[in-house]
Amino acid sequence: MDAFDLDELSLLATYVPIGANSWLKISAFNLHTVDMEIHDGVVHQMICPRSPKEVMAGWVYLPRFIDKIRLNLAGLLHADYQQNFARRGFDAQWLRAAGLDADAFIAMVKSTVTDGEVADWVLRNVNRTEAEKAAFNQFILNHGREEDPELRARLRTRKEQSGLGDRDDITTFVDFIDADEKRC
DSSP states (O other): OOOEEOHHHHTSOEEEEOSSSOEEEEOTTTOEEEEEEOTTSOEEEEEEOOOTTOEETTEESHHHHHHHHHHHHTTOOOHHHHTTTTTSHHHHHHHHHHTOOHHHHHHHHHTOSSHHHHHHHHHHHOOOOHHHHHHHHHHHHHTTOSSOHHHHHHHHHHHHHTTOTTOTTOOSHHHHHHHHTTOO
């Protein structure tokens, strides 16, 4: 199956098949592309998932993780995201906080078409208190500000490697992600 456009019906979205009855919706309203120069000197485009600051069903990061799952299922998840996909980093942190198994959650996302379906499933099946969600959200949004010298050094190194070393406004990893993906 090929990707197809439904311009009139979906505000310039492109749908890419990811299974028999599943489609990845790529639109200007959630995903965006960033030109990246690779070592071969050729400029390539990378599809970026939503900001880690976006919220769904009371959880920051969840919309981004859903985008990464759908991009991966469509074979469009950029190599830069592969190392941490579902098993490490913020992906694993969200799954741990929600009490979910990576493979089971990925299968559930694959079985849905819309973010609303995923949000409804999370609201029905992830039994966490508002205080637990708030603690997770604060952890994600402030990760990098902690008084951990190794963590701060890692953030500083990532900023320098990305040409963002002079950006004093980048004080957390979510700030770094948004700047690196050219959202700010």
